[in-house]
Amino acid sequence: MVYISREGEVIRTDQTLDSVITLYDAWRNGLPEITLSTSGSTGAPKVISISRQALLASVRLTAGAFDLVSSDFFLCNLNTDYIGGKMMVIRAAETGCDLMAVHPSANPFDELKNQSALFARNRGSNFFSFVPLQLQNILQNESHVSLLRTAKAILVGGAPVSEEIRAEIQYRNLPVFETYGMTETVSHIALKDLRTNDAFFTALPGVTLATDEHGCLKIQSPSTLDQWITTHDVVEMVSPEKFILKGRRDNIINSGGVKIQAEEVERAIAGAFPGLAGFFCYGLPDDTLGQRLVLVLEGDAPEPDLSRLDLPRYHVPKEIIRVKEFARTPSGKTDKIKTIAS
Known part of the structure; x- marks a missing residue:
């Protein structure tokens, strides 16, 4: 202390x-x-x-x-x-x-x-x-x-x-x-x-927001010395000062021509299975779909019944994968790429 x-x-x-x-x-x-x-x-x-x-x-x-x-x-x-x-x-x-x-x-x-x-x-x-x-x-x-x-x-x-x-x-x-x-x-x-x-x-107050051509948030702030910062975060602008965070652009999965925001599926899973901890969604290469949506579980987390999800068909994970432990960044965030690679 x-x-x-x-x-x-x-x-x-x-x-x-x-x-x-x-x-x-x-x-x-x-x-x-x-x-x-x-x-x-x-x-x-x-x-x-x-x-x-x-x-x-x-x-x-x-x-x-x-x-x-x-x-x-x-x-x-x-x-x-x-x-x-x-x-x-x-x-x-x-x-x-x-x-x-x-x-x-x-x-x-x-x-x-x-x-x-x-x-x-x-x-x-x-x-x-x-x-x-x-x-x-x-x-x-x-x-x-x-x-x-x-x-x-x-x-x-x-x-x-x-x-x-x-x-x-x-x-x-x-x-x-x-x-x-x-x-x-x-x-x-x-x-x-x-x-x-x-x-x-x-x-x-004092922060200005905008979006780029991909729908990603742009920020101009006194803390950026009024320089524009373009993020990889896809947002929905509610007003010039308010936005809903949809997810990261690099977490968009293109499955059979349908664009799926992984974080939106994760939120639906969290809502349907509130006791489920240690999971994320990911897009794996697929010969037919281009990418297939999968659910990755950590450790012994119980396997959820995905048929209970109130989501469009392509937004329901096609497969459940288990790993012993997620890889994490030095700041403690889940590193999805390293986890899948392991």
Whole structure:
């Protein structure tokens, strides 16, 4: 655990978290840029540099959206090798908030132990950010749910949020916001309030959206220094500021001339089989269809009855494949290509 107060007091019980202190101090001392690897959201992973100006713009977008002030308390439980973790530290340093950092475990609240009392005393002024797996684990512990209730805002991103998690959030009326963004946009540029049934993301003020000829989202933001970023994400524009995320362009499967968005089938499967975990859809080469849609299951997950799916015929997977364990990227996302290749 590392604790950095707004007055500059530092308490640490784990030397392996020194990178948090190093980043915090570097930012307060005028760090001109950061360098890190992208996750591949806009193409092959690559190393990029992000300027202080772009980082500041991102901080201001988030601070404006959630009215972040110096009396707030931040928890960093994300890997600071990636943009999500780095931005939690930089937001705290720039806003002048108290910051606590713990290891990015499956349930970060387990890491807090007695220190959770600090957040309990700061009710209404805590700022959390999780990946969906972390939030799912937290929601299974009532004392941890009580800690979530102390939050001013809770971010969740890095992977799709399941309907099961969303239902829990709505039932408990927790201030959780699903984020949309990537390394190239310097963290999130759009939010979805999961307390509502809205399917769309809403861009933060100052962010401009458009689509290219393939229906992929284009983004112009203060955090991109007003340069256009073209993503590989296929979207449906609801308004100039709102969009529904359909899936990645490279996850479109052409089966018998029918274009199938893999993520839409995955959402249908998740809705029909809410207890099913560890699966994805993929297009394998097929001599007749060009590509055939398959469902890939991880480990001993029960085999679903696909005839129950309310989908057009070509959108129902033709085959179920099992693998022992999914390959994953360094940031924890499922690597479909490596999983299939193995």
